Amino acid sequence: MNTFHTVNAKRLKQVALIIVISFFTALLVYSANTSSIAVFGTKDGPKAVFKGEKGVALTFNIGWGDEKAKPILEELKRMNVQSATFFLSGAWAERHPELVEQIVKQGYEIGNLGYAYSDYTDMEPEKIRQDILKADTIFKKLNVQEVKLLRSPTGHFDKETLKVADSLGLTLVHWSVDSKDWTNPGVDEIVENVGEAKKGDIILLHASDSAKQTEKALPEIIKELQSKGSFINVSDMISNGDAKSSLIQ
Structure with a gap:
């Protein structure tokens, strides 16, 4: 016993x-x-950031259009939003140098959205590289220096895209909150989608002409997010952070 x-x-x-x-x-x-930055990545290779650890990052994709970008810039200025990141296609930037200049003057960060707005998962690595570099050449001609961020034009990427970005010294940036503004679901739904954001989130918005309701949704979005942390550009959000990864095949 x-x-x-x-x-x-x-x-x-x-x-x-x-x-x-x-x-x-x-x-x-x-x-x-x-306390880490959330990323997608290969097991031992480069990674794509989709979440940070501080602030809230408003990001705007612009691939085409002549009408929506300027009103959105004016609305951000009116609402005193001093930090945001604009991912621009090189083709759009080439046609709208005055708007690129306005983005820079308002203190916003510019990221690379490729040149021709093509799906990188359908392209060979060398073609991806050429598309990114063509856009970068346009940015340099427009006196936009040190573009260090890349967003895959359609949002689709794979390990080859990550490798190309890494070889060019670029950080591939995805998002953690999708406003779905490009589907034009209504101002209230866009605000609701973004309202789910928390500290450290990277929010996807659009300033292309296909997103017809983003400008009207912005005031409510900004008011909603101001209670969740200061607005910050992506580079500042992800600086000095350790990365964790989800595997990309």
Whole structure:
């Protein structure tokens, strides 16, 4: 009987020790993850950022159109939004140098959206590289220097896209909150979609002509997000952060 109790006591101590170790291991993992930048990536290769650890990042894609970008810029200025990131296609920037200049003057960051707004998952790596570099050449002609961020034009990317971006010294930026403004679901739904954002989120919006309701949704979006943290551009959001990854095949 005494032997039985001794064995059980030892067993209970072992179980208790395992539980304690497991608890602290889980706590360390949780702490590391909550202070990290969330990324997609290959196991040992380059990664695409989709979430940061501070602020809220408004990002706008512009691939085409002559009408929507300027009113959106004016609305951001009216609402005193001093930080945002605009991903521009090179073809659009080439046709609208005055709007590129306005984006820079308002203090917003510019990222590369490729040149021709093509799906990179349908392209060979060298073609992707050429498309990115063609856009970069346009930015340099427009005195936009040090473009360090890339967004895959259609939002689709794979490990080859990541490798090309990395070889060019670019960080591929996805998003964690999709406004779905390009589907024109109505101002209220756009605001509701973005209203889910939390600290560290990168929000996808559009300033192309296909997004007809974004301008009207912006005032409510901005008011909603101001309570969740300061607006910040993507580069500042992801600086000095450790990365965790989800595997991209």
